[in-house]
Amino acid sequence: MTALLALVLHPEIQRRAQTEIDRVVGRSRLPAFGDRASLPYVGAIVRECLRWHHAAPLSATREVVEDDVYDGMFIPKGAHIFPNLWAITHDARIYADPHDFNPERFLMKDGTLNSDESKTTFGYGRRICIGQHLADANVWIIVANFLAIYEISKAKDVDGNEIPIDASFSSGFISHPAPFKCSIRPRDSEAETLIQSLRNSSA
Ligand code: HEM
Helix, strand or coil, X not given: CHHHHHHHHCHHHHHHHHHXXXXXXXXXXXXXXXXXXXXXXXXXXXXXXXXXXCCCCCCCCEECCCCEEECCEEECCCCEECCCHHHHCCXXXXXXXXXXXXXXXXXXXXXXXXXCCCHHHHCCHHHCCCCHHHXXXXXXXXXXXXXXXXXXXXXXXXXXXXXXXXXXXXXCCCCCECCCCEEEEECCHHHHHHHHHHHHHHC
């Protein structure tokens, strides 16, 4: 949902990713995991989605096992600590203009991916998310396949005016974008042909 929200707000990012997919994958099949290394811009979009908005912004609580002092603050044994993952990936010293959705921050000058794999979103230490690889692969394949065949844009009202999107998120332990109206259509006739052939082959 976060990826769809980011893409509808940034049509230019959609176009650039689609150009990359068309060049690497072509128009007669969907992207597969074997294409992942050759699609750095799509990879950068996925990393930026995981950075820009966390599904679990405050991670999972830890209980302090002994009295401790951190940065001048006394933390008593038994206190519950929330690791603020959201603050880490919105630190402007590390991510310039952190509230902007900008996949470029994960790319080197030559267009390849940098070493920041955006893993903070999965927590850290011994209790890091056990599903991180499954989650990362799922988000990648969904975003890559979606971009290959669909275009997402703002929905229009009965007068043909675009319906604005209020990019807000639910609060709580798990967070996701608030519902928003959008239009999802096949990109063009080639995309329609591919969708049809996929339908026929699965029938
Ligand atoms: C984008 C999707 C996901 C995000 C952002 C996410 C994030 C997190 C975070 C922040 C934690 C707490 C880590 C910590 O305490 O340091 C966590 C724990 C966990 N996650 Fe995920 N997760 C995702 C998907 C999944 C999936 C797909 C699975 C299972 C297939 C999964 C299973 C778990 C489990 C079992 C834990 C508890 C691990 C433990 O306490 O030892 N997660 N996740």
